[in-house]
Amino acid sequence: MKPAAEHTQDSEQYKKKQRFFKSLLTIYGRKPVLEALQNPQLRFFKLHLADSNKPQGIIAEIIAIAEQRGIEIQYHDKKALSRISKNAKQDQGVAADIQLKQYISVEEFISNKPQGNCSLIALDRITNPQNLGMIIRSVCAGYIDGLILPQKGCAALSPLVIKASTGTVFKTPLIYSDSIEQALELLSNTGATICTLSSHASTSLFDYQAKGTTVYVLGNETEGVSPAVQALSQHQLCIPMNNEVESLNVAITAALIAFKH
């Protein structure tokens, strides 16, 4: 049996390691990884390759750039690689861990929260990769201090998402959390105002005067926000619409928030 102090140290180290791995953005797929490697502004932790890849064509290109940039290459069997990519169907035997300054945990965001007004968009089960990519692109271009991307429930940052984001995913302020509820509870405890978007609400997004930290939550494409998220929100906001249109595409809603004047 180890003495108690050593145990604590071990667990501290384990937590630190875990935090580090969570802070890595892992992407996969041959083309997305190649394009990311070609971007000199991105810092890589590791390149992961399935040992079944033949070192020719795009794989040879990927290896050449990684070697030239001094990025560690780790080889895995196919199963181990798919545990890293978390997507055996789409990884094509290639994954890469990227270290991004603007990819932080909700706890880190809270401890460095900007002074004054601050707007966040949080996603509750956005499952369509096209929508997620478009949301990322609009948030990156618009006036939003962070996009909360829960690791449970939302589409993964797949090649399709990266493509739909037109590569902006690597420069968007992203805030990760385990679940949307966890992120909203932590933010709520520090005084943030949680707003959900709903076509049934009576207050218009455009009339709403945001103060302090405001989190706008966008819900699932067909179901909207979940009851649990609704219960955490202080305000329900709508976008007033003509011609009895019932709802807007979620990426459109995100853009209207991101460019709200």
Add this chain to the structure above:
Amino acid sequence: MKPAAEHTQDSEQYKKKQRFFKSLLTIYGRKPVLEALQNPQLRFFKLHLADSNKPQGIIAEIIAIAEQRGIEIQYHDKKALSRISKNAKQDQGVAADIQLKQYISVEEFISNKPQGNCSLIALDRITNPQNLGMIIRSVCAGYIDGLILPQKGCAALSPLVIKASTGTVFKTPLIYSDSIEQALELLSNTGATICTLSSHASTSLFDYQAKGTTVYVLGNETEGVSPAVQALSQHQLCIPMNNEVESLNVAITAALIAFKH
């Protein structure tokens, strides 16, 4: 040889007929046509079926609703049907002509132009069906008096477009023209202001004070507006963006215009 007066009458009748056919919105594909027939607010001119369709399943359903609603059914061989649908690959042997009050020519729009300020969005070679459907949905929901949809250069109102519009295509004020240039020239001659959206412009869309009839032209997804269209425009407007993002998705841009405050 016919006397001159008769000639004129013939050609008048021909023109009238041509105008009538142009004013019909022709949709195709089994599911889109079935769903449109199920909408009691839509008025149909004719249902077109390929005589090779077996009258069972969804085709039987389509025929039953058309008969119940007293809609004329015309049978064609496959080639003739694809001349009507203009899309042999996707028509699935089914097309329908819809008579929509809010589907008008640019000439009709001009002769009934609303008094005061009026905003139009015009599309210059928007070829992605998903984008076109999303633009229609946002225009329908937003604060726009008409969407100019040239018959040359833009995506057709295919099943994909109708789906992405979530059915709003049938209640959106649509203005058809042969080409974008023709529409802009006619509108320009009646005093409308033509604005193109461009990431290189210095005036912000949000600062621009629109007066009278304003046409916002959105250009092709990769090439932007064409030089011919650029030459017809008085103002170039941009959407100011952060993080060195170069452009927004065209459907996002349309929504920011449609909900501009």
